[in-house]
Amino acid sequence: MRVRLKAFGGIAATVRRASIVLDDSQLDAANAARLRRLVSSVRVNPPRSLGIHPDEMSYAVDVDDGKDHFELRGHEASLTPDFRELINMVREPPQSPPRSREA
Amino acid sequence: MLATRCCCQCIVPPYLLRHLLKSRNPRIREAALRTLLGTTHLRAERLLLQQGFLASIVGTKRRTIFDCGHAEGTDNAVVKRGEGAPKTQDKSVNNAYDGLGYTYDFWKAVFQRNSIDDKGMRLDGYVHYGKAYNNAFWNGRQMIFGDGDGVLFSDFTGSVDVIGHELGHGITQYTANLAYHNQSGALNESMSDVFGSMVKQWHLGQAAKAADWLIGSDIFTPGHEGDALRSMKAPGTAYDNPDMGKDPQPAHMKDYAKMPDTDEGDWGGVHVNSGIPNHAFYLLATALGGHSWEGAGHIWFEALRQSDSKTDFAGFASRTYTVAISRYGPTSLEAASVEAAWNQVGVAIAATPGRRSRTPKPAKARARA
Numbered sequence: 001m002r003v004r005l006k007a008f009g010g011i012a013a014t015v016r017r018a019s020i021v022l023d024d025s026q027l028d029a030a031n032a033a034r035l036r037r038l039v040s041s042v043r044v045n046p047p048r049s050l051g052i053h054p055d056e057m058s059y060a061v062d063v064d065d066g067k068d069h070f071e072l073r074g075h076e077a078s079l080t081p082d083f084r085e086l087i088n089m090v091r092e093p094p095q096s097p098p099r100s101r102e103a
Numbered sequence: 104m105l106a107t108r109c110c111c112q113c114i115v116p117p118y119l120l121r122h123l124l125k126s127r128n129p130r131i132r133e134a135a136l137r138t139l140l141g142t143t144h145l146r147a148e149r150l151l152l153q154q155g156f157l158a159s160i161v162g163t164k165r166r167t168i169f170d171c172g173h174a175e176g177t178d179n180a181v182v183k184r185g186e187g188a189p190k191t192q193d194k195s196v197n198n199a200y201d202g203l204g205y206t207y208d209f210w211k212a213v214f215q216r217n218s219i220d221d222k223g224m225r226l227d228g229y230v231h232y233g234k235a236y237n238n239a240f241w242n243g244r245q246m247i248f249g250d251g252d253g254v255l256f257s258d259f260t261g262s263v264d265v266i267g268h269e270l271g272h273g274i275t276q277y278t279a280n281l282a283y284h285n286q287s288g289a290l291n292e293s294m295s296d297v298f299g300s301m302v303k304q305w306h307l308g309q310a311a312k313a314a315d316w317l318i319g320s321d322i323f324t325p326g327h328e329g330d331a332l333r334s335m336k337a338p339g340t341a342y343d344n345p346d347m348g349k350d351p352q353p354a355h356m357k358d359y360a361k362m363p364d365t366d367e368g369d370w371g372g373v374h375v376n377s378g379i380p381n382h383a384f385y386l387l388a389t390a391l392g393g394h395s396w397e398g399a400g401h402i403w404f405e406a407l408r409q410s411d412s413k414t415d416f417a418g419f420a421s422r423t424y425t426v427a428i429s430r431y432g433p434t435s436l437e438a439a440s441v442e443a444a445w446n447q448v449g450v451a452i453a454a455t456p457g458r459r460s461r462t463p464k465p466a467k468a469r470a471r472a
Contacts, residue, residue, distance in 0.1 A: 016348035055240035
């Protein structure tokens with residue numbers, strides 16, 4: 001499973017941001033399973049959209065598991081705990097594997 | 104009974120509990136109060152009660168700064184400094200406290216406005232939100248500040264104009280409530296830049312011609328090449344480097360960026376096209392001379408008060424012109440300068456009684472992904 005995180009918005013919305021990619025092959029078995037569980041959980045229980053607040057960040061997680069390709073979306077103030085955990089896992093993978101950054 | 108059961112089971116959100124505090128039924132009031140004081144909001148709500156919720160103090164500053172402890176939420180934040188309390192050891196707490204104070208004082212002194220809602224609303228700031236969080240935002244009730252990643256951005260509490268900007272979103276919410284999409288959204292962003300810049304100038308006692316007209320110049324790390332997030336004086340020139348890209352703000356309608364109304368598209372370019380009304384305000388303030396908040400600021404704020412959620416650039420420009428005429432007269436320097444400012448950024452002012460519309464030709468908008 002390959003996951004790519006993109007962040008948008010914020011008071012510095014116009015500043016260029018790199019997307020962050022995490023592949024479950026970079027993780028040990030337990031963390032790879034955790035990644036898949038979080039993706040599945042967020043897909044089943046997406047954040048409720050409460051509308052965007054001024055300068056609020058929003059996130060898109062692009063998921064490619066080899067068979068299926070889909071996107072998960074949420075705004076900062078309405079993220080579910082699992083969505084937040086997923087974002088943090090992509091940002092700071094537990095084993096600090098080499099990550100690719102895409103402009 | 105229902106309220107009591109809900110309160111005990113803690114499934115009633117805090118805003119509803121606060122509403123229940125106003126109930127005519129003393130049992131409901133008591134249950135709501137007891138629950139509020141027993142939840143993780145304990146400290147915040149206790150401070151709220153101490154600082155005037157029950158006493159209904161109005162017309163006074165009521166700042167509370169909370170520490171999120173690097174969590175990405177405010178529910179478990181801890182009160183670090185309340186109104187009138189001495190400085191703490193935490194610079195972010197003190198910065199936020201001071202910045203909220205400057206902003207409150209500005210609105211009180213210049214516009215005789217009693218806080219964000221003009222009803223003495225508490226000013227709550229949450230610092231140390233998340234880890235290396237590169238943002239500050241207004242969530243409809245509170246101000247949230249990140250510490251920055253220390254690479255590109257530093258502490259977001261370190262900029263008075265950023266604090267004034269975010270609270271400016273609160274002012275807009277309680278006045279025109281400009282929809283955060285396309286031109287009304289760009290106006291929303293621009294109003295916050297205008298207010299944020301005025302708060303900084305007022306705090307520094309600067310005349311319009313002496314001000315830097317930059318937004319966010321203090322939130323960059325010292326060694327990083329970048330002047331600011333935005334320049335109202337020269338939109339499109341705030342930054343240009345490999346890490347950040349190039350400031351995309353236009354200064355004229357001919358360069359208006361047509362962007363998708365999505366999060367990727369910045370909701371129709373609200374942070375991009377705000378450069379156009381930003382520059383109009385700069386042109387007006389410097390044409391009038393003196394302090395920006397004395398002439399231009401009053402025209403802009405009164406026009407905001409007369410606007411609604413769908414107001415676009417042309418509608419806002421026309422309102423500023425009408426306000427200038429009604430406040431200063433049709434042949435005044437102010438009215439002529441308002442017209443000239445909007446004309447210079449390519450925004451048409453609609454016909455008003457005694458005046459025919461003189462419209463700069465709209466240019467084809469640039470399309471952006």
